[in-house]
Amino acid sequence: MNDTAVSTELYYFSGTGNSLVVARDIARKINGKLISIPSVMDKESIKIDADVVGIVFPAYYMRMPGIVERFINKLTNLQDKYIFAIVTVGGIAGSVLYRLSEAISERGGSLNSGFIVRMPANYIDNADALPLFLQKRMFRNWNRKAHKIASAINTGKSGLMTRFNPVMTLLFSRYIDKQYSRGELSPDIDKSFWTDSKCNGCGICLRVCPVRNIELVDDRPVWQHHCEKCLACIQWCPKEAIQFRNVTMKRKRYHHPDVKVSDVLKWNE
Ligand SMILES: Cc1cc2nc3c(=O)[nH]c(=O)nc-3n(C[C@H](O)[C@H](O)[C@H](O)COP(=O)(O)O)c2cc1C
Ligand code: SF4
Ligand code: SF4
Incomplete structure (x- = not known):
């Protein structure tokens, strides 16, 4: 090789x-x-x-x-x-x-x-x-x-x-399989995404989405229901304004520290 x-x-x-x-x-x-x-x-x-x-x-x-x-x-x-x-x-x-x-x-x-x-x-x-x-x-x-x-x-x-x-x-697979069968990877899981008042309409969420699942309408993201649940929109939003159900409001966001948003934009080109 x-x-x-x-x-x-x-x-x-x-x-x-x-x-x-x-x-x-x-x-x-x-x-x-x-x-x-x-x-x-x-x-x-x-x-x-x-x-x-x-x-x-x-x-x-x-x-x-x-x-x-x-x-x-x-x-x-x-x-x-x-x-x-x-x-x-x-x-x-x-x-x-x-x-x-x-x-x-x-x-x-x-x-x-x-x-x-x-x-x-x-x-x-x-x-x-x-x-x-x-x-x-x-x-x-x-x-x-x-x-x-x-x-x-x-x-x-x-x-x-x-x-x-x-x-x-064995321990985790029951739990994870239950989440999966609850539809956590179904393309319309994004119906549970919403934006709070911190959203400033910058549009980064739609540019980081790998499957063009977001449109901006009146400067707010609107999800199109063919979501991969990669969480890029939630994790890369600079204002931490995207929420999933009611569980993410206080949670810290994560992305790998050696990757910049410009790298993400490149991988979607
Ligand atoms: C929808 C979803 C499901 C996941 N399921 C698993 C899983 O079954 N087992 C696991 O170890 N990690 C799971 N993870 C965690 C990711 O696999 C892990 O953090 C991965 O390194 C993220 O890679 P990325 O930064 O390239 O997106 C899941 C993450 C997401 C978003
Ligand atoms: S990235 Fe965040 S702040 Fe920018 S438009 Fe999307 S939700 Fe709003
Ligand atoms: S979770 Fe991923 S695929 Fe779904 S809308 Fe957000 S960026 Fe796009």
Whole structure:
């Protein structure tokens, strides 16, 4: 895999920057081309010409985000490629890599290696942002792990390298599955989003949305009900004016500190 003739593409999806940082760091280490998933979703099909393909995204309720599933379903020419995935999680990955592996097989490819990376959880509807010292500890862990993952990819290692904790998974999967079946990932979950009086009509929320799900009407966001629940609009609003149900008013916002709003605008272009 160290051969300079090997071409590598790294596709990523990210709402609050964790997966972008992971994709960016790995792309640098393995000399890969970084491509944001939202930027290619207008294509009917996506033909993979690179020899090595990486896919990086967050776990949503132990599953792939809908946009990642739709992306996989557009892929062609996957035979004989080395395919790897890195999933960022706040705590429990569950079976996300196995689900991804099946989806890639259905497209004629094979998921050669998969990695789980813990990052600060961004689900503000469930919990406050982690204290800074814990966030920093996770970022330090990531810096150590990034070298290992890059060298596993460079040497063409195989296997789903996930530390599967059956007790924690069982404990959390009931809770998470319940949330999922309550419709927390349904496209009209945005009916529970609203703006408070701090909104100044700046329009950043509509520009960070990866699926153009927001319009500004009378200088206020209006959601269009094809939401991915990536939480980008809530977490990047500079006025912290977007609320989810009645649980987020006092909660601290989170995005990865090494990602700026200008990076987000770029990944949606
Ligand atoms: C809708 C939603 C569902 C999530 N579900 C899970 C989950 O099942 N397990 C988990 O460990 N983290 C979960 N998370 C947390 C994210 O996976 C985690 O914070 C991730 O690193 C965010 O990546 P991003 O910054 O690239 O968007 C969820 C986050 C969201 C927004
Ligand atoms: S980003 Fe926040 S302040 Fe700006 S328009 Fe959207 S809700 Fe209003
Ligand atoms: S409306 Fe907000 S949560 Fe939904 S996809 Fe757009 S940015 Fe993400």
